[in-house]
Amino acid sequence: MAQTGAMAATGSRLSQLECRACGTSLSADQIRTVCPACAGPLFATYDLAHWSARTWRQTLVQRPATLWRYRELLPVQDDRSIVTLGEGFSPVIDLGAVPDADGLEVWLKDDGLLPTGSFKIRGMSVAVSRARELGVRRFFVPSAGNAGVALAACAARAGATARIYLPTGTPAAMESACRLYGADVVREGPTIREAGIAARTAEATTGALDMSTLREPFRAEGKKTMGLEIWEEMAPDHLPDAILYPTGGGTGIVGMFRAFRQLIELGLLDRMPRLYSVQPRGCAPIVRALDEGEARARPWDDAHTVAPGLLVPAPFGSERILEAVRESRGGGVAVSDASIRVAVHDLAQRHGVSASPEGAATYAALSSLAANGAIRTGERVLLYNTGSGIPFLNAPP
Template identity: 40%
Template sequence: MNLYSHLQCSNCDRIFDKMLINNFCPDCIQPLLAKYNLHKGVSKSMIKEQRYNMWRYQHLLPVESENHFVNLGEGWTPMLTLSKTSGAFGIKNVLLKEEGLNPTGSFKARGIGMAVSKAKELGIQSFCIPTAGNAGSALAAYVAAMDGEAHIYMPEATPKVFQLDCEVMGAHVTKVDGSIRDAGIAMNRDNVDGQWWDITTLKEPFRLEGKKTMGYEIAEQLNWTLPDVIIYPTGGGTGLIGIWKAFQEMMEMGWVEHIPTRMVAVQTEGCNPVVQSFKADKDHCDLYENPEETMANGLRVPKAFGDRLIMRTLKESNGYALDVTEDEMMSSIYEFGKMEGMFLSPEGAAVYTGFKKLVANEYIKSTDTVVLINTGSPYKYVENMQ
């Protein structure tokens, strides 16, 4: 039995019909959230344990018919114990959620897979997205799998491998001078008639539902005991918001007894609107003017559409936000690789750098269980690292 009920504005609580095509609240210009009929009687037995992908939680997801699943094997990524890191920093338990093993090499497969599947259910065939790389690759793959059409806009500085990825899978690619925000402006100009469904981060409600499956997996892989700290590389913010949404849903169903988790957002020093707002105790983010180029493409987001949800997540979880430099990320890639035998993506290196800083300032305690999220494969970033 699928529990998906309706869509609701994250700001004004206006209800939207789940059977209609919706993007964001037209009154508030804020993201919509999928809501479910949750209660204490909802049992973990509904989990499809034989499915080792994100669809094991299908009853808590918005796609109501299995016939509409566009499944390339996304989700159920490993949670790796970092015993050397734990020992080196004197922290009880440090784990890595390895999202680089998803289809197309990143966590974006979860969100895009969910959005494309729901679009299929709603009868949508044509899509558009601005991307720093990974979301474009994912959209190209999932749209090809459902025989649709994808229009992808990316900054000129995006590594060539991402453009090739998209073109190989039949997507229409447009490169734009500037940041992902500039790519979005160009896309909106070309989509003025709305002929393509815009699945820009949090400008539709379903990518978030794919990302929240990370939260369910983290809980299940830790035997339904939530970690003390989760550190997440934050650009558009759907991963951070989605994990927190999953934890709140689990609490509502009685699957976990309490939520001890502090959510931490990591950004680059050259584009850190969330960090600036966190320090100023704001509930939103201002536009970051002239963002610097970075090896971590996914973190060059001058202003997230879901900025209020990011700040709300940090506040509700008693979380934290901090930034890192390019040199620190590069140093961390080599340090972590030598210590743990794993090659982190630049975003993952930002997370590991953030972890070290949080240990140093004692935000992370010796008794904590900490989960680091490596959001993508490093191999698409080699061009950036040279």
């Protein structure tokens, strides 16, 4: 994938990077990780003045059905930098009748069917493409599994190296997949928190780029495409009233929120779906912070759950996750591991869906949100299945 010939501009409207915590603005044309002033997450901004969003909207349908059709709202400048496996446009299906959710219209978007088996490919393909464009050839990431597999595949395709730090309990299938793509794997610590600390220490002088959740600005841009697809596939007539999303490190929910806000600013969307953060009872720092009215989440002690991607006791970007949930007028819901196991089973046997335990947590959350009136009769709900159930077949949750 050597870059030859003249640049083929993507038309990206990327303008700057900004820190929402302290207001620092930085140029977006060099590699950055966190805010140099306050160490918070950096986010991309786009120059959308004098840009005809309505014309853009009409051209989308003529483009290939991958997330790269949204390239003007993504950071990559040159088409030749794009590292892609054809990700995006996962199916959206009507689940039909769901017990305990009478009167609700329940849909499911299935990112378990994307390349590498999860939504993580969205963020990694965009972040690796942009990093490659800026000259990066070495990456590392602490991961519960799926992000590591996605990075390993993208790095292989980009001719770059990747080292993946997995907590000790990560399913063996995830480690095998990382190795198959040629990545190095290090097993470290009980949760991604300890794996991340070990990774950042070990990699401090290697020159590899840290791809940890929200510690580089562009994975969240790739995740934005979940919201852009929901809008394109479902708005205006079928736009969900509520989206249930399994929340670990939070790039997914923050990315979707950014998408809907950008679409509203552009005049292409008139309302924001309510975003609900679903977490397991054994590790629910975001749900607790919502209940307690806190602006940021406190670390969760003795975290445990059958859903590895939700075993994130101290989400780095918690302020932004809480902002997304509150500003969208959604909420938080904690579910038991037992209910997650039942949901994996029910999604497979009632609906034919192979869900990861993380994605199945959203199905488990439906009954309590329906029972406590957070979601009302007649409303349309979208469950986000973030990953495939296949890596768990030999080691059920």
